[in-house]
Amino acid sequence: MSQVALTASSRRSGRKRASKSGATWGSPGTYLIATVLIAICIAPVLYIIIGGFRTNSQITVDPSGLPNPWVFKNYADVLASQLFWQQFTNSVISAVSTTIGTVALALMASFVIARYDFRGRNAMYSLFAAGLMFPLTVAITPLYLLLKNMNLANNLLGVILPQIAFALPMTVIILVPFLAAIPKELEEAAFIDGASRLGFFFRMVLPLSLPGVITTAILAFVGAWNSYMLPLFILNESKMYTLPLGVQAFSSEHSVDTAAVLAFTSLSMLPALFFFSIFERRIVGGLTGAVKG
Amino acid sequence: MILAGPAILMFLAFVILPVFMAAYYGFFKWKGFGVPTNFVGFQNYITIFTDQNFLDALTHNGMIVVMSLIMQGPAAIAFALLLNQNIKGRSLIRVLIFVPYVISEVIVGTGWSLMLQYQGALNDLLTNLGMGWATADWIANPNTAIWTLMVIISWKYLGFAVILMLAGMQGIPDELYEAAAIDGASYWRIQRWITLPLLGPTVRVWAFLSIIGSLQLFDLVYIIWGQYVSSTAGTSTMATYMVREGRLAGNYGYGNAVAVAIFVISLVIALTYQRFVLRRDTEGALTDGPERKAR
Numbered sequence: 065m066s067q068v069a070l071t072a073s074s075r076r077s078g079r080k081r082a083s084k085s086g087a088t089w090g091s092p093g094t095y096l097i098a099t100v101l102i103a104i105c106i107a108p109v110l111y112i113i114i115g116g117f118r119t120n121s122q123i124t125v126d127p128s129g130l131p132n133p134w135v136f137k138n139y140a141d142v143l144a145s146q147l148f149w150q151q152f153t154n155s156v157i158s159a160v161s162t163t164i165g166t167v168a169l170a171l172m173a174s175f176v177i178a179r180y181d182f183r184g185r186n187a188m189y190s191l192f193a194a195g196l197m198f199p200l201t202v203a204i205t206p207l208y209l210l211l212k213n214m215n216l217a218n219n220l221l222g223v224i225l226p227q228i229a230f231a232l233p234m235t236v237i238i239l240v241p242f243l244a245a246i247p248k249e250l251e252e253a254a255f256i257d258g259a260s261r262l263g264f265f266f267r268m269v270l271p272l273s274l275p276g277v278i279t280t281a282i283l284a285f286v287g288a289w290n291s292y293m294l295p296l297f298i299l300n301e302s303k304m305y306t307l308p309l310g311v312q313a314f315s316s317e318h319s320v321d322t323a324a325v326l327a328f329t330s331l332s333m334l335p336a337l338f339f340f341s342i343f344e345r346r347i348v349g350g351l352t353g354a355v356k357g
Numbered sequence: 358m359i360l361a362g363p364a365i366l367m368f369l370a371f372v373i374l375p376v377f378m379a380a381y382y383g384f385f386k387w388k389g390f391g392v393p394t395n396f397v398g399f400q401n402y403i404t405i406f407t408d409q410n411f412l413d414a415l416t417h418n419g420m421i422v423v424m425s426l427i428m429q430g431p432a433a434i435a436f437a438l439l440l441n442q443n444i445k446g447r448s449l450i451r452v453l454i455f456v457p458y459v460i461s462e463v464i465v466g467t468g469w470s471l472m473l474q475y476q477g478a479l480n481d482l483l484t485n486l487g488m489g490w491a492t493a494d495w496i497a498n499p500n501t502a503i504w505t506l507m508v509i510i511s512w513k514y515l516g517f518a519v520i521l522m523l524a525g526m527q528g529i530p531d532e533l534y535e536a537a538a539i540d541g542a543s544y545w546r547i548q549r550w551i552t553l554p555l556l557g558p559t560v561r562v563w564a565f566l567s568i569i570g571s572l573q574l575f576d577l578v579y580i581i582w583g584q585y586v587s588s589t590a591g592t593s594t595m596a597t598y599m600v601r602e603g604r605l606a607g608n609y610g611y612g613n614a615v616a617v618a619i620f621v622i623s624l625v626i627a628l629t630y631q632r633f634v635l636r637r638d639t640e641g642a643l644t645d646g647p648e649r650k651a652r
Contacts, residue, residue, distance in 0.1 A: 094439055094442065094444055095444070097436075097439055098439060098440070098444075098450050101436055101450075101454060102450060102453045102454060104512065105453060105454045105456060105457050105512070105515075105516060106453055106456065108457075108465075108468050108469060108472060108512070109456060109457070109460065109468070111468065111472055111478060112464070112467075112468040112471075115471070124476075126481070127476060127477050127478045127480075127481035127482075128478040128479070128481040128482040128485065169363050169364040169367060170364060172360035172361060172363065172364060173360065173361040173364035173365065175360060176360050176361040177361065188361060188365070191365070191368070192368070195368060195372055195373075197623075197624060197627060198372050198373070198376050198620075199573050199619075199620065199623065201573050201575060201596045201599065201616060201619060201620075202375075202376050202379055202616045202617065202619060202620040203371075203372060203375035203376050203379060203616075204375075204600075204616070205379065205382070205389075205603045205604065205609060205612055205613055205616065206374075206375035206376075206378035206379050206382060206613065207371065207375040208604075209378075209389065209609075210370075210371075210374070210375060210378070225367065225371055226371040226372075228367060228371075229367045229368050229370070229371035229372045230371070230372060232364055232367065232368050232372075233368075233372075236364070286459065289461070290460075290461035290462065290463075292461065292462055292463055292576045292580075293575060293576060297604070307461075308461050308462075308463040308464075309463075311463045311464060311467055312463050312467070312580060315467050322471060325467065325471065326468075326471065329464055329467050329468060332464065333460050333461070333464045336459055336460055336461065337456065337459065337460065340455075340456070340459040341452065344451075344452050344455070
C-alpha cells in the first residue's frame with residue numbers, strides 16, 4: 065500500500081475515533097497549555113498585522129503597544145502603490161505557472177512510471193527519488209549562469225522553469241502510488257468500451273488521482289509563492305520582483321518607516337494565509353503523506 | 358514513455374546539470390565571465406577546509422542541527438500528545454500552530470528582526486514587565502545571535518513537527534489503546550509504552566528532515582543578518598557563506614566548490630542516517646524501487 069493512502073486511511077480512523085467517543089472538555093490545564101502555544105505561534109504574526117495600523121511615532125514611543133488611534137494610512141498607501149500590485153501579479157504568475165507546469169509534467173511522468181513496464185522504469189523512478197537530495201543551494205550559481213545564457217535572467221520564466229524542475233521529484237513520488245492504485249481492470253474495461261489512451265487518461269486517471277493532484281498542486285503553489293533564493297538570483301529589477309523580494313527591498317529602502325514596512329509585510333502575507341486557511345486539511349494531509357513516502 | 362520526456366528533460370536541465378556544473382566550476386579560479394579558465398584542480402576544495410570562515414559556518418550549521426533536534430523534538434511530542442486528545446477546538450488549534458510554517462521566511466525574518474531590534478517591541482515589553490535585566494541586543498550581539506536564530510527557527514518549524522507527530526499518533530491502531538485501557542494502564546503509562554515506541558518512525562523521519570533543513574539553512578539568516586553575513590555575526594551558515602563568496606564577492610569557482618562541499622556533507626549525513634537509522638522502519642525514498650512503494 066502506498067504511504068499516501070495509509071495517511072488518508074489513518075486520518076479516516078482518527079475521525080472515526082473522534083466521532084465514537086465525541087469531543088470532551090478535557091482538563092483546564094490542557095487548554096492553558098494550548099492557549100500558550102497558540103499565543104506563541106500567532107503573536108509575531110499579529111504584531112506584524114497590528115503594527116501596520118500604527119504610526120512611526122507610536123512605534124518609536126511605545127514599541128510594544130497597541131495602535132492608539134488606529135491608522136489606516138499605511139495599508140491604504142500600500143494598496144495604492146503600483147509596485148505592490150506589480151509584485152503581487154508577478155507572484156501570482158510565478159506560483160500559478162509553477163503549479164500548472166509541475167502537476168502537468170509530473171502527472172505525465174508518473175503515469176508512465178506507474179502503469180507501464182519497460183526497461184529503465186526503475187531508473188526513471190530512482191532518478192526522481194534521488195532528486196530529493198539535490199538542493200537548490202548547490203545548483204544556484206550554475207543555474208543563474210545557465211539562465212543568463214538562455215536570456216532568461218530577470219525574467220519570470222527563469223524563475224518558473226527551475227521551480228517546476230525542483231518541485232518534480234516530490235510531486236512524482238506522491239503521484240506514482242495514486243496512479244498505480246488504479247486497477248488494471250478499469251483500464252481494460254475502458255479500452256473495450258472504445259476509449260483511447262488519452263481518453264482513458266483524462267476521463268479515468270485524472271478524476272481518480274484528484275486527491276493526490278490537489279495535494280501536490282497546493283505544495284507546489286505554497287513553495288513557489290514563498291520561494292526566495294531563486295528569485296533573488298534571477299530577478300534584479302524591482303518591477304520584476306515577486307513579493308518575498310519585494311518585502312525585503314521595501315524593508316531595506318524604508319528602514320526608518322517601520323509602520324509602512326509592517327503594512328507591506330502583512331499585505332504580502334495575507335494571500336498565503338488565505339490560501340492556507342482554505343486548503344489547510346489538504347496541506348497537512350499532503351505533508352504527512354509526502355514525508356512518510 | 359514519451360509522456361515522461363518533458364519532465365525528465367526539465368529535471369535534467371535545471372536540477373542535475375547545474376549540480377554537475379557546480380562540481381566542474383569548482384575546479385577553477387574563475388570570476389564567472391566567459392568560459393572557465395585558470396584550472397586549479399582540487400585547490401578550491403582544499404582551501405574550503407582551511408578557511409576559518411567556512412569552518413565557523415560549518416560549526417554554526419552543526420549547532421543548528423543539534424539544537425533544532427533538542428529544542429523542537431521533545432516540545433513537538435509534548436504538544437502533539439496534548440492535542441491528540443479529543444478536546445474542543447482541536448482542529449482550530451491545529452490550523453493556528455501551522456501558521457508560522459506557511460508564511461514565507463522573508464516575512465518571518467522581517468517581522469522578527471523588527472521585534473527584536475534593540476529599541477524594539479520585545480525589549481520594550483520586557484522593560485514594561487519590570488524585567489529590564491533581561492533585555493539584550495538580540496540580533497547584533499554575536500554571542501546572542503545564534504540563540505535568537507534558534508528561537509526563530511523553532512518558532513517557524515515547531516508547528517510542522519507537531520503536525521507530523523500528530524499524524525504519526527493518529528496512525529497508531531485504536532485496539533492497542535483499548536487493550537491497555539482494559540488492562541487498567543494509566544494515561545502516562547499508555548503514552549510511555551504505546552505512543553512513544555510506535556511514534557519512533559515518525560520521529561526519525563522528522564529528525565531526518567530537520568537535519569537536512571538545518572544543513573541547507575539560508576533564507577532566514579540572509580534576511581535577518583544581511584547580505585554580507587560574516588562569521589563575526591555569529592550566525593553565518595555554509596549556504597550564506599557560499600552566496601557571499603560565489604555571488605557577492607564574485608569568486609564563482611570557489612563559491613561552487615563550497616556548494617559542492619555543502620552537498621557532499623549533506624549527502625554523507627543523509628545516507629549514513631538512512632543506512633543506520635531509517636532503514637529500521639521505512640524504506641527510504643533513495644534506495645527503493647517503485648514496486649514496493651507503488652503496489
